[in-house]
Amino acid sequence: MSVSLFxxxxxxxxxSIAWVILMTDHAILLWSLEWPIELAIIDSLISNxxxxxxxxxxxxxxxYYTPELNQYLNVLCMCIVLTILWMVLSKWLLGLALNSYExxxxxxxxxxxxxxxxxxxIMGIVTMIGIIWYNWQDQQRSEERKSDAEKLTxxxxxxxxxQQLQPHFLFNSLNSINALIGARPAEARKMVQQLSDFLRGxxxxxxxxxxxxQEEMQYLQLYLDIEKVRFGNRLTTIVETDAxxxxxxxxxxxxxxxxxxxxxxGLYDTIGETVISIKTSTGINNExxxxxxxxxxxxTSSPKQGTGFGLKSVQRRxxxxxxxxxxxxxxxxxxxxxxxxxxxxxxxxxx
Amino acid sequence: xxxxxxxxxxxxxxxxxxxxxxxxxxxELLAECGxxxxxxxxxxxxxxxxxxxxxxxxxxxxxxxxxxxxQPPNVIFTTAFDEYAIKAFExxxxxxxxxxFNQERFDKAVTKWQEQQQSHVPAKTEELLETAAQSPAQNQxxxxxxxxxxxxxxxxxxxxxxxxxxxxxxxxHEGYFLKNxxxxxxxxxxxxxxxxxxxxxxxxxxxxxxxxxxxxxxxxIAILKSGMRVPVSRGGxxxxxxxxxx
Numbered sequence: 391m392s393v394s395l396f397x398x399x400x401x402x403x404x405x406s407i408a409w410v411i412l413m414t415d416h417a418i419l420l421w422s423l424e425w426p427i428e429l430a431i432i433d434s435l436i437s438n439x440x441x442x443x444x445x446x447x448x449x450x451x452x453x454y455y456t457p458e459l460n461q462y463l464n465v466l467c468m469c470i471v472l473t474i475l476w477m478v479l480s481k482w483l484l485g486l487a488l489n490s491y492e493x494x495x496x497x498x499x500x501x502x503x504x505x506x507x508x509x510x511x512i513m514g515i516v517t518m519i520g521i522i523w524y525n526w527q528d529q530q531r532s533e534e535r536k537s538d539a540e541k542l543t544x545x546x547x548x549x550x551x552x553q554q555l556q557p558h559f560l561f562n563s564l565n566s567i568n569a570l571i572g573a574r575p576a577e578a579r580k581m582v583q584q585l586s587d588f589l590r591g592x593x594x595x596x597x598x599x600x601x602x603x604q605e606e607m608q609y610l611q612l613y614l615d616i617e618k619v620r621f622g623n624r625l626t627t628i629v630e631t632d633a634x635x636x637x638x639x640x641x642x643x644x645x646x647x648x649x650x651x652x653x654x655x656g657l658y659d660t661i662g663e664t665v666i667s668i669k670t671s672t673g674i675n676n677e678x679x680x681x682x683x684x685x686x687x688x689x690t691s692s693p694k695q696g697t698g699f700g701l702k703s704v705q706r707r708x709x710x711x712x713x714x715x716x717x718x719x720x721x722x723x724x725x726x727x728x729x730x731x732x733x734x735x736x737x738x739x740x741x
Numbered sequence: 742x743x744x745x746x747x748x749x750x751x752x753x754x755x756x757x758x759x760x761x762x763x764x765x766x767x768x769e770l771l772a773e774c775g776x777x778x779x780x781x782x783x784x785x786x787x788x789x790x791x792x793x794x795x796x797x798x799x800x801x802x803x804x805x806x807x808x809x810x811x812q813p814p815n816v817i818f819t820t821a822f823d824e825y826a827i828k829a830f831e832x833x834x835x836x837x838x839x840x841x842f843n844q845e846r847f848d849k850a851v852t853k854w855q856e857q858q859q860s861h862v863p864a865k866t867e868e869l870l871e872t873a874a875q876s877p878a879q880n881q882x883x884x885x886x887x888x889x890x891x892x893x894x895x896x897x898x899x900x901x902x903x904x905x906x907x908x909x910x911x912x913x914h915e916g917y918f919l920k921n922x923x924x925x926x927x928x929x930x931x932x933x934x935x936x937x938x939x940x941x942x943x944x945x946x947x948x949x950x951x952x953x954x955x956x957x958x959x960x961x962i963a964i965l966k967s968g969m970r971v972p973v974s975r976g977g978x979x980x981x982x983x984x985x986x987x
Binding site: 565566620658687 | 754799822843882893
């Protein structure tokens with residue numbers, strides 16, 4: 391499964407070609423020593439077919455039992471034993487087939503050493519190739535498994551990061567609705583609708599990985615409207631989008647945690663009215679740029695506090711999607727905290 | 742008639758408590774406050790018998806606000822979701838209302854409070870505040886009262902702390918502030934990698950130390966960037982060495 395059929399076939403073809411060459415070579419050698427051509431061919435066929443069988447046996451063993459580093463001695467022993475067996479068997483068969491030729495029994499006896507050496511050499515090479523081949527296959531498989539597992543975790547993590555919803559927000563919104571029901575039922579109904587639309591947005595499925603800024607801003611507006619009902623006059627938002635940027639793409643639900651972070655930081659770090667501004671523009675390379683600003687109190691809090699959980703998850707998401715860590719930048723100047731996010735536009739950002 | 746104050750930063754959250762309160766004519770609502778600063782002022786002014794208090798509020802949270810009041814009134818906490826607060830409530834069996842709550846649940850909390858009033862069960866506010874102070878939000882800052890003003894000291898601004906009778910003197914570049922807490926409270930609540938109890942009566946911010954000199958026989962003295970000197974006992978020297986990786 392892991393190694394393509396193509397590579398397996400290629401391996402078999404090279405193996406067969408090597409064997410044909412070996413056999414031809416063997417026959418030509420005998421023929422050049424002035425043995426008749428039919429003797430040369432029969433000798434070569436018998437010896438090399440037997441050798442092939444021995445080698446296949448070795449390969450098969452290695453396939454199911456890949457030797458550890460300290461077991462190479464066993465492999466060597468196996469090769470020696472098989473070489474001896476092969477020699478004994480082929481000597482007997484060769485004798486049976488070719489002893490009628492004059493001088494052949496003597497030649498056979500004398501060439502035993504040379505034959506065994508070459509046979510042992512070939513078997514050693516085949517064993518080595520086998521070990522390398524099967525090791526490589528194992529490695530391929532485990533690498534594939536690893537990348538599969540990595541992809542799964544990445545998907546799960548991305549999904550989880552998108553799903554982050556502060557329970558605090560949910561329960562406080564429900565509490566606001568509860569208060570509105572008695573006093574202003576029409577507004578309560580409106581807020582139930584907004585909260586439902588917002589929640590529906592958070593549970594959208596995987597296929598909407600990329601959305602246009604226009605879509606994301608509509609979703610963000612729901613969130614801002616709910617927060618404005620909760621915090622009343624304390625919260626004012628300024629949203630400025632340039633028309634060109636509205637068509638650019640970004641990962642779904644990316645901006646809400648950034649704005650949530652800004653609202654929390656702004657509202658809980660200052661007393662009185664809080665203005666949150668959200669500006670979008672088109673940057674270099676057609677990049678989408680979003681700038682969110684919130685006030686904070688430089689005397690009592692470090693800007694580090696501004697990079698709370700919300701921003702970390704956005705940073706992580708962008709890293710997983712773009713393999714870049716420089717897309718979220720924060721800056722504290724006087725009493726304003728700015729979060730700047732850039733989203734590169736990729737060719738495959740279709741939804 | 743019992744006097745009541747509502748302290749919550751969300752206007753609608755205040756209005757629902759007000760609505761539920763209307764069914765209890767024996768409770769008189771004196772004030773509504775949108776943050777802890779207003780809360781402290783209002784409590785001093787009205788001396789209420791009972792307050793409804795939210796936890797997450799701007800600048801200082803509900804617990805920090807209570808710490809600033811010498812004799813805190815009885816409290817019914819209202820919160821949407823706060824792991825640490827709920828843990829603290831449960832540890833001290835204090836009633837709290839989880840938002841959103843209905844009239845029945847609200848009435849039950851009020852009845853429970855009235856019963857406790859009659860049986861003179863002392864409120865366990867102090868123990869509660871001690872537990873709540875372990876939350877991550879609260880170990881980043883110390884809230885103190887400086888005359889009539891409320892001062893928020895980020896922990897990195899603290900030079901060192903010094904025991905002074907029932908108080909702890911918190912030394913900063915603006916001078917020192919007093920807080921009605923124990924040394925062991927701060928030793929537990931603050932990050933032990935940054936604040937080390939160098940001496941029975943001293944906790945020092947290690948980021949402020951420039952050097953440590955021997956002093957008398959077994960003792961040492963830490964010299965801070967500001968030039969201030971903080972006693973270091975034998976045991977304290979060992980702890981400092983461990984934190985500084987010497």
